[in-house]
Amino acid sequence: MQRVTKRYGERLALREVSFEATPGERVAIIGPNGAGKTTLLSILAGIQPATSGNVSRLPRDIGWVPQHAAVYSKLSVAENLRLFARLEKVPDPNAAVERMLDQTGLRDRADDELGKLSGGNRQRVNIAVGLLSDPPALLLDEPSASLDPRQRERLWEFIAGLAGGGTTVLFSTHNVGEADRYADRLIVLADGELLFHGTPRELEQAVGGDTYDFEGAFVRFLHERGH
């Protein structure tokens, strides 16, 4: 992403944000409310255009997992996957559905309506839809927001497996502890401005080393930069 700016009328949502991610890397986008995290992800996903700047990947090369499960509650797991595989014009939709049922461990729930699944399983289907076209990069907007601790653990294991397979994973989160634990690199946004781009340790060092826990370091980092 190079010098991406997004304006809503007079309001500047993103100001010349640039970064890059390598295959198999997990990048967390963190920042206070209204920082521009979702705007950044939605531009990368092709949901809305940037006012200026470039994104090197086309939206069709990027898998998208919105914060709330974007699937149809009246359709079964398999029907949802098949529908989106067809809409994504995946060459063999049935094979893609079978692959995702195995990958997400939902084969035994394949015929269950989404509305009857737990939040964790719905989120797994949500992620599976994002992975149907086997994209080289996956975007997740607050993926663990509605999950219990056990479901979160399974989610991060699944994401680690994806990254291990070479998929670049970008996720936004409010939980900076998760960013510390599960991200290889961080992007810190505040008021649409990219304040930091580096590893969690580099962020801690930027505010004076290990005298703080990571969350404390993050808050101090923002405070020192006037946020």
Next chain:
Amino acid sequence: MRWLMLKDLQILRRSPLLVTLLVLYPVLIALLIGYALSRGPSKPKVAFLNEVPKGQGSFNLGATKINGRQYAGKFFSAIDPIVVHSRAEALQKVRSGQALAALIIPADIVQKLSTGGLERPTLDVIYNAENPLKRQFVESTIQFQLAKANQALSGEFRKVAAQYIGLLLKGGKFDAFGTNFNVLGLQSANAILKGVRGSLPRGSPQGPALDQVIRFATLAISNLDLSNQVLTSVSAPLAVRTTTIGAGGKQPLDTFAVAVAVTISMMFVCVLLAAGMLALEREENAFTRLARGLVSRLGLVTEKISLAALCATLVALAMLIGIGIFVAVDWGRFPLWVVAALFGAAGFGALGVAIGGWAREVRAASLFAFLLSLPVAVLALVPSGATNQTLYDIIRVISAIFPFRPALDAMSAALSGGGIGLPLLHLVILVAAFGALARLSLRRFA
């Protein structure tokens, strides 16, 4: 787009209660409205007391016998009579609410009628004023029937008078008080007088007097010749020539009621379905996923319009086939029914997606769709002249903005003839306009 439509049909198949309500409710409402439109108001129950003694229902007007019961029958055609035997009983029926009014034919009616208009008989009508609406209905019904009876009687009087004038003019046999005799008549008298005048010697002193009588007879003949027309004008001063204008002029009421019923059903099915299904894409959070290149926004709008139009057309055709079993419809026009239903449904579908796009939530969209559709349909059915011109012009503009009126016109034309091209063109314009509004609403849909 076909996968999206297939998905929507799957969702509908899994929501049987919703689909049942969506189809049954409008069909029921539509059939009720259609039934009400195809029937006139029911006859009001009226207590009827005839005080004319038995065997005295007829009277003589000159040499003509007139039967009073024949004219009382005029009332019975418009009311549901409850025959009573006294004024007290008639009052009791009205007070108790069993009858909305009482109509009393007085005993002296025959005697007064037989005077040929010298004395005017009076009917007594007692109303129940408990319900002003019903009272007005009964009042106008009785007044109307009274006018018809008056007209029939005056016509009878005119005929009798014309007979006498004819006899006076042309002469002939006259039957009065059981005696037959010949009347000479003015025309024959005039001829005789002219013959006598011709036989008088020149300078006869009777000549000028006879000339005077001949002039009077000639004048009387020429004026009495016009008397029948004059009497006709007096008994019915105004004649009515009826000319119908507008497409629905020759349309039977039953067919119009069918068109209204079917159009209302289509409207509810289509508007609610299109509004709900578009709003559902947002409620299920699927819109953001679809909007990133899987389906174009215009494609999404088109899919929802097509889905709603398809479902509503099927409902409309099923209704038409069902109604066609009971009401005479021209089955040869079936292809036109399909065309009218498709265009009408597309118009309603476009309105629905515009509502769904702006309301953004299924419940809000459904409520808004319902609240908007009903008054639009009612306004479109307001006839001209039922309100003042300014208000009617406003109603016409509102009706032209929404698809109900053109859809109804198209369906009426498809069922019973008339121009279908203009309503279809109107619907195409509305589909484009509401489709564009819906597309615009998707900018803030995510």
